[in-house]
Structures are given as C-alpha cells and as structure tokens.
Amino acid sequence: MIVIIKPHATPEQLEHVLDRIRQLGLQPMVSTGSERTVVGVLGDERLLAEGALESLPAVEQVMPILKPYKLVSREFKATDTVVQVRGIPFGGRQIQVIAGPCSVETPEQMRAAAAGVKEAGCRLMRGGAFKPRTSPYTFQGVGDEGLDYFRDAADAYDLPIVTELMDVRKIDLFLEKGVDIIQIGTRNMQNFDLLKEVGRLDVPVILKRGLSATIKEWLMAAEYIAAHGNHRIIFAERGIRTFETAYRNVLDVTAIPVMKRETHLPIIVDPSHAGGKAWLVPHLARAAIAAGADGLLVETHPCPEEAWCDADQALSPAQLGTLMGDLRKVAEAIGREI
Ligand code: PEP
Ligand code: MN
Numbered sequence: 049m050i051v052i053i054k055p056h057a058t059p060e061q062l063e064h065v066l067d068r069i070r071q072l073g074l075q076p077m078v079s080t081g082s083e084r085t086v087v088g089v090l091g092d093e094r095l096l097a098e099g100a101l102e103s104l105p106a107v108e109q110v111m112p113i114l115k116p117y118k119l120v121s122r123e124f125k126a127t128d129t130v131v132q133v134r135g136i137p138f139g140g141r142q143i144q145v146i147a148g149p150c151s152v153e154t155p156e157q158m159r160a161a162a163a164g165v166k167e168a169g170c171r172l173m174r175g176g177a178f179k180p181r182t183s184p185y186t187f188q189g190v191g192d193e194g195l196d197y198f199r200d201a202a203d204a205y206d207l208p209i210v211t212e213l214m215d216v217r218k219i220d221l222f223l224e225k226g227v228d229i230i231q232i233g234t235r236n237m238q239n240f241d242l243l244k245e246v247g248r249l250d251v252p253v254i255l256k257r258g259l260s261a262t263i264k265e266w267l268m269a270a271e272y273i274a275a276h277g278n279h280r281i282i283f284a285e286r287g288i289r290t291f292e293t294a295y296r297n298v299l300d301v302t303a304i305p306v307m308k309r310e311t312h313l314p315i316i317v318d319p320s321h322a323g324g325k326a327w328l329v330p331h332l333a334r335a336a337i338a339a340g341a342d343g344l345l346v347e348t349h350p351c352p353e354e355a356w357c358d359a360d361q362a363l364s365p366a367q368l369g370t371l372m373g374d375l376r377k378v379a380e381a382i383g384r385e386i
Contacts, residue, residue, distance in 0.1 A: 049093045050111045050118050051076075053085040057106035065106050072099050079119060081279035082250055088118060088275060117267040117311075119274035120281065125312040131280045133228055133252050134208045136171050138282050139314030143379050143386045144343035146210050146229075146316070147368055148174035150358035151187070152194035158201035160350035164365030166205040168372045169386070172228070173198075173207040174345055178214050179357060180235045187356050192218075195225040210254060210345070216245045227251065234259055234286060234321075237269050247276025254345070256284045256318070259297075263306055270313070283307055283315040284345055285336075287322030296324025296361075299332045304339040316343035320361045326352065329363055330371050337378045346371070 051069075053062055062078075065087065069076040074091035089096060093112065101110050115121045131138040138144055147170045149161050158175065165173050177194025179187065190197070195211065202209045208228035213219065214236060222230060229252045236242055237258035246253050253273055257266050270281050285304065287297025299322035307315045319332035333344055349355040352362035363371065372386065379386045 049089040049096055050113055050124060051087040051089060051101060052108045052111065053087065053106050054108045055084060057085075061104070061106035065101065065104050068099050068101060068104065069096075072096065077275060078277075079275050079279075080277045081274075083279070086119060115310075116264070117271040119279065120267055120270045120311045120313055122310060122312055127312060129279075129312045129314070131252050131282055131314055133172065136208065138252075138316070139342050141384050143337060143341070143375070143384055144172060144316070145170045145346060145372065145375070145386065146172040146174045146343065147346045147348045147363075148210075149349045149355060150176060150320075150347050150362065151179050151356055152177045152190055152198050152211075153356050155197045155200065157350060158197045159204065161348065162201040162205045162207060164348060164350060164368060165207060167365065168348075168368040170346075170368070170372070171207070172210060173202045173205075174210045174231075174347075176212045176231075176357075178212060178218065180212070180214055180233050181357075192221060195221065195227070199225050213242070213246065216242055219245060219249070223249070223251070229254055229282070231284075232256060237261055237266065240269075240272055243269060243272035244276050247273040247278045249278055250280075251278075252280040252282060253278060254282045254284050254316070256286050257288065257300075257303070259289045261288075263303060263310065267307075267310060270311070281313050282343075283311070283313060284318055285315065285322075285341075286318035286345075295322075295328065297322050299323065299335070301335055301339050304336065304341050308340055314342040316345055317341040318345040320345070320347035320358070320363075324361050326361055326363050326367065329361065330367075330374060333371060334374060334378050337375055337384075338382065340382075344375075 077088040179189035212231040317336035349362040
C-alpha cells in the first residue's frame with residue numbers, strides 16, 4: 049500500500065499520518081522525492097482499512113499496489129515519467145544518446161572524446177573513472193583524478209556527465225564534482241547498501257540490468273532506490289548472459305516493451321556491452337530505438353585501437369556520427385526525434 053502525501057502538507061500533518069499508521073501496528077516508510085512524498089506501508093495491509101487514512105488532511109490518495117515493486121510500477125503512475133538531467137529529458141519524445149569512452153584515461157583523451165561526442169550531436173557524455181573489471185590484474189580505472197579530467201573535458205563542450213559509482217565511500221567525491229548521472233553498473237545491481245545510499249541522493253541514477261537479472265529483480269533493485277527517496281531512475285538494458293558465446297551478451301530487446309509496460313520510468317539501451325564488438329553496435333542500437341528505448345549508452349574513443357578498456361567495442365568518432373544519422377531516421381519513423 050502506498051499513501052501519497054499532498055504537495056503542501058506540513059511536516060506536522062505528515063507526522064500525524066505516520067503516527068496513525070504506527071498505531072495500526074504497521075510500519076511507515078517515507079520516501080521524499082524532489083516532486084512528491086509518498087509513504088510505503090509495511091505489514092498486514094488489511095489493517096489499514098480501519099485507519100481511515102484518506103480523511104487525514106495530508107493524504108492525497110491511498111493506493112493498493114499488487115505488484116511487489118510499488119513506486120516504480122505503472123500501477124503507481126500510469127503516465128511516462130520524464131527524468132530531467134540539466135534540462136535534457138529522458139523518457140519523452142526526444143531520444144538521448146550518451147556517448148563516451150569506456151574509461152577515463154588522460155586529459156587529452158577525454159578532450160578528444162568530448163569533441164567527438166559533441167560533434168556527433170550527442171547531448172551527454174559517459175566515462176568510467178572507477179572500472180569494475182573481471183580480473184584484479186587489469187586496469188582498474190584512473191581513480192579520483194579521472195573525475196577531474198572528465199569534468200574539465202565535458203564542461204568545455206557543455207556535456208552533462210555519466211559515470212559509475214561502485215563504492216559508497218566515493219559518494220562525497222561524486223557530489224563535489226557534480227556528477228550529473230550516477231551509473232550503477234551491472235555487477236552492482238543488487239548491491240542493496242549501495243542502492244539505499246544513492247536512494248538518499250538528489251542525483252539521477254542509471255541502473256544497469258544485472259548479468260543474469262530477471263525483469264522483476266531489476267525492478268525491485270530500482271524500488272530500493274525509489275523507496276529511499278530518489279525517484280529519478282533510468283533503467284539500462286545492457287545484454288544478459290545466456291548459453292550463447294558468439295558475442296559478449298545477448299541484447300534483450302524484448303525487455304524494452306516489457307519494461308515500458310511494467311514501469312513509468314525511462315529505459316535506455318547499451319548496445320556496446322551487449323554486442324561487445326564495434327561492428328555490432330549500429331545494428332543493436334537501431335533495434336533498440338525501433339523497439340521503444342528512450343536512449344542509448346554508447347562507447348566511443350578518439351582512437352579505438354588504443355583504448356585502455358573495451359577497445360573492441362568502441363566506435364570511432366566518425367562511426368558515432370554515422371550512427372547518429374541512421375538513428376535519426378529510425379526515430380523519425382516511429383514518431384520520435386534524436
Ligand atoms: C560500463 O558501462 O562501463 C560497464 C562496466 O558496463 P556494465 O556494468 O554494463 O558491464
Ligand atoms: Mn566498457
């Protein structure tokens with residue numbers, strides 16, 4: 049059960065609602081988002097019937113939600129949510145392509161990458177300063193100073209930045225550097241303590257799908273973020289693990305319309321980590337947009353063969369430019385724009 053609080057309710061009125069819920073032997077869980085406050089009610093919801101919560105001045109609506117995910121579900125909100133990132137909308141008619149290198153390497157590489165991203169017509173940039181690598185002996189990311197290289201390069205081209213957070217101890221640094229979107233990577237999709245902490249921030253989050261996560265597990269992971277107050281969540285399908293070994297992962301195109309049905313939040317697709325090869329990226333990117341994705345997360349490098357990480361799947365700046373042109377036509381065909 050979800051209790052929606054009126055926008056102008058006073059703290060005392062809200063406290064009164066919480067008291068009433070507790071008196072019924074239930075546990076309230078307040079989720080204060082930037083736009084509205086909602087209260088999740090834990091316990092035997094049948095008890096709520098006796099509480100007459102709807103009559104309290106702070107309560108706008110009491111909603112029974114049958115799905116295990118509540119705040120992120122379509123049941124909770126029927127219309128699409130548009131997540132704004134410095135005035136750039138995710139989840140509306142306009143499709144967003146976030147492009148950039150797998151990892152931040154040097155200030156020069158980031159400058160060249162940012163120039164390519166801007167030139168291709170993308171509105172946001174990606175890049176990891178902290179990399180979740182399979183082997184502890186491979187490059188782990190340049191670390192803290194990478195955020196400075198990234199910020200400087202992206203600012204020069206007025207591009208908001210997307211970067212992966214792996215460790216709660218780096219949250220203050222991310223806030224200090226003004227990271228515009230925090231990426232929660234595949235390997236951390238069910239790192240619940242990390243999810244709770246980003247749930248307390250007022251920064252949009254890209255939540256990647258776990259390597260073998262079901263749709264329900266993915267939605268429940270997002271619910272952790274939303275339940276702690278951060279409602280600005282963007283899902284990212286990045287390929288799942290199957291029996292197939294001919295390519296890095298299998299892009300689950302089916303997940304796009306299914307997620308659109310289950311959640312009001314935007315969903316983007318990462319064709320780079322799905323295919324694992326640069327030549328596959330345009331095919332998967334076009335399929336994703338045609339299937340209804342709200343955006344893409346694409347790896348590009350000023351000189352792909354020299355990339356320190358994921359060199360095989362990086363597009364050159366010229367390939368990114370061509371892809372953007374192709375995607376424009378696909379978007380137009382389905383009544384959207386890039
Ligand atoms: C990434 O986007 O840099 C990344 C590591 O992706 P994933 O978490 O999808 O493997
Ligand atoms: Mn990568």
